[in-house]
């Protein structure tokens with residue numbers, strides 16, 4: 049049984065301009081110890097997918113529905129708000145792009161860490177403190193004991209992100225969702241954080257959903273990737289498959305747009321022209337069609353169906369890109 | 372070139388300036404239009420007072436004193452038997468011109484001061500703000516009284532004094548906003564383009580500090596109308612029996628129990644004016660701020 | 676090929692030098708930019724890239740050094756001559772949206788650039804504005820739009836358009852694509868490259884993303900804590916990085932290829948960027964450097980030439 053199973057997840061938001069279909073029928077499984085990448089352009093629904101799984105979508109204006117959404121057999125959609133909070137503190141955890149906004153600026157790092165430990169792990173004061181120091185050392189913060197008394201603004205961006213990871217790990221979650229966790233950081237710091245996540249995943253067998261728009265980060269970290277566009281997963285594949293045989297026009301477009309540090313540095317980029325569709329109007333055909341460079345006549349006639357391209361590799365694309 | 376989209380269509384687009392675009396927005400603000408219409412009506416009434424007012428506003432007729440509203444006297448009469456309605460119409464001449472002129476005076480004096488102080492900073496700022504601080508340490512009414520005492524008690528001097536009292540407040544507000552806006556990236560961008568201080572201040576900073584200015588000016592207007600009353604009461608400004616809203620209002624307080632209409636009429640009209648001015652200010656502020664425009668043009672961009 | 680810009684020993688302080696809390700954000704930076712070519716400036720957040728760009732345009736006044744543009748030292752120009760000179764050097768800001776006055780429609784934003792320098796007066800103005808918008812791939816009907824109505828990519832195009840309006844020879848591009856999605860990023864990168872070819876522009880391209888910098892630049896300067904630590908051509912920087920910081924930077928940049936990623940040896944640096952107000956003595960990188968020795972704390976490394984146009988500042992070379 050997979051750790052997390054998502055079937056036909058739909059998340060909508062009521063706005064004064066109409067219903068925004070932010071996530072529109074996403075299905076996937078996440079195995080024990082697997083690192084799944086979620087890539088796609090801004091607004092493609094990556095964060096909303098994550099928030100829906102975490103039961104953090106504000107309702108209203110949001111509305112989350114799914115055929116099934118289970119974590120280790122627990123139906124997440126049926127949980128009461130209190131039970132959802134309990135699960136968020138114990139079996140799944142999430143870290144965000146902006147650690148400054150997720151940390152309380154007027155409380156010390158130590159206070160914020162021990163509070164979580166006392167609430168969820170029911171640890172006593174001194175035990176929580178000891179565990180907090182241990183956690184900070186795990187995520188590579190030197191002189192952890194002294195740092196407990198520091199405030200978030202005294203930490204650099206990379207260190208704040210480590211604290212967030214420490215808080216997320218405090219409950220030994222089975223599932224860790226990282227939403228653009230390194231996007232705001234410098235590459236050298238990003239490398240440190242990725243190294244840390246890899247190590248934790250290896251040592252603890254945590255499953256990870258890694259959200260990023262950077263194909264490079266995903267290539268180095270993930271086992272499998274879901275490519276999202278306009279609220280749909282348009283392609284999913286094991287990591288090497290995806291890069292060797294991209295099978296959706298959008299995946300191909302993303303790869304053509306990404307400059308490579310190891311490239312010749314002279315080849316021209318092939319950008320994806322235009323803009324993503326607005327998610328209010330219904331999209332009858334392939335949502336990527338207006339921007340697609342490889343569309344075939346059939347694309348104009350019917351919406352694309354899921355096609356299998358290999359083991360665990362499928363894409364909703366009518367063009368044959370293998371050639 | 373791959374990235375260049377279809378070139379400009381055959382029909383050339385006119386380029387409409389930002390002020391025209393803003394002016395087009397103003398009539399769409401319903402409350403502001405209501406405010407404008409009301410204000411125009413009140414002003415017209417004041418301007419045409421000799422033709423509209425049913426009675427002479429200063430004629431005393433003790434036999435008809437403290438009469439409640441009737442068909443004869445729409446808003447009743449006061450303790451000298453004068454027609455309250457007529458006094459209201461005539462009083463508008465003083466009160467409105469005090470309000471408007473004080474607003475204009477505060478704007479003309481306060482805004483450039485605040486802009487210069489905030490933008491240039493340093494010595495100029497120090498000097499100007501010390502001056503402003505000195506002004507602000509006095510209670511405003513006392514200061515106005517002192518100024519009128521110095522200049523002589525007539526209505527022009529009252530306006531001048533009230534303007535002088537209000538200008539430093541406005542200058543301080545403008546300076547504060549200017550200090551914040553000055554650091555905005557688009558100001559640096561204008562400098563990078565080679566814009567001189569005049570252009571930067573007038574076309575970038577002033578535009579972006581208009582909202583607090585408009586808000587403050589609506590406050591100045593109301594304050595001026597009321598202050599004129601207090602000054603008149605103290606014997607400066609409008610001399611009895613000349614009508615003025617503020618004056619009549621403070622006089623009517625003595626008769627609140629016997630003749631509430633005497634009090635309610637000037638109070639009501641002052642409130643109506645202030646309300647209209649506020650609506651007008653809102654509309655002006657929104658018209659000057661593209662982000663507040665109602666009719667969003669359909670965009671070809673995605674969500675978020 | 677001729678030299679367009681020569682920066683010599685540029686120093687920039689924020690706060691009075693020596694005062695507590697003052698930062699020497701740029702410390703003895705020198706480089707040249709050739710006509711029609713691109714110099715890439717990379718480095719971590721806070722290392723002084725933007726400040727260098729600002730100082731070249733005299734948007735912050737340098738506290739030392741010279742900025743020779745076409746032979747004229749910009750640091751010594753009076754205000755009026757500097758304003759005229761600004762036509763020749765332009766800048767695209769890190770945050771495109773913030774660099775556009777929210778109360779001005781696009782037509783005015785671009786038009787203002789023309790008005791300031793008295794270019795295309797009268798009837799020619801509107802035509803020129805449309806030409807310029809066309810040049811950056813913006814449809815003419817956007818002319819009455821306001822900045823908040825634009826997407827990130829569109830705002831960036833307008834910023835580029837406004838810079839082009841005054842017909843500059845050099846544009847400092849400060850992280851022009853960092854805030855954009857990859858697909859839009861590629862559009863802007865291509866646009867900048869096309870414009871360079873068409874108009875013979877020189878660029879200083881500032882970014883923390885080495886992949887992008889390498890893609891657009893001819894030469895690359897790597898900055899660390901206010902100093903340039905290595906300067907190389909785009910090929911050397913990848914094939915033969917010399918400075919340990921450059922090496923770790925290169926190794927940290929993710930490559931979108933799982934096979935390469937699986938094989939790569941990362942040099943993971945210890946710790947964070949030190950506080951710029953109190954930089955380490957000697958070599959500034961030594962606190963995080965994997966090959967630092969005691970000597971590094973004592974001497975300030977000098978330029979170590981490696982090949983024509985390629986040098987690094989490290990005593991271990």
Ligand SMILES: Nc1ncnc2c1ncn2[C@@H]1O[C@H](COP(=O)(O)OP(=O)(O)OP(=O)(O)O)[C@@H](O)[C@H]1O
Pocket residue numbers: 061062063068069070088089090091092093094095096097109261327674675
């Ligand atoms: N509370 C909300 N109300 C209305 N619409 C929302 C809300 N939250 C998200 N959306 C919309 O849902 C869509 C998906 O947003 P989401 O944040 O998941 O994108 P994303 O893929 O994470 O993008 P990014 O890379 O920018 O973080 C967007 O169009 C967004 O505008």
Ligand SMILES: Nc1ncnc2c1ncn2[C@@H]1O[C@H](COP(=O)(O)OP(=O)(O)OP(=O)(O)O)[C@@H](O)[C@H]1O
Pocket residue numbers: 689690698700718719720721722723724725726727769883951
């Ligand atoms: N206005 C200012 N006043 C004081 N210090 C400043 C100011 N602007 C920048 N600094 C400091 O100068 C140093 C260099 O800043 P700069 O903005 O040039 O860095 P950068 O390389 O452009 O970084 P980023 O990649 O984050 O844009 C930093 O330590 C910063 O804190």
Ligand SMILES: [Mg+2]
Pocket residue numbers: 094095096227228
């Ligand atoms: Mg997101």
Ligand SMILES: [Mg+2]
Pocket residue numbers: 724725726769849850
């Ligand atoms: Mg910068």
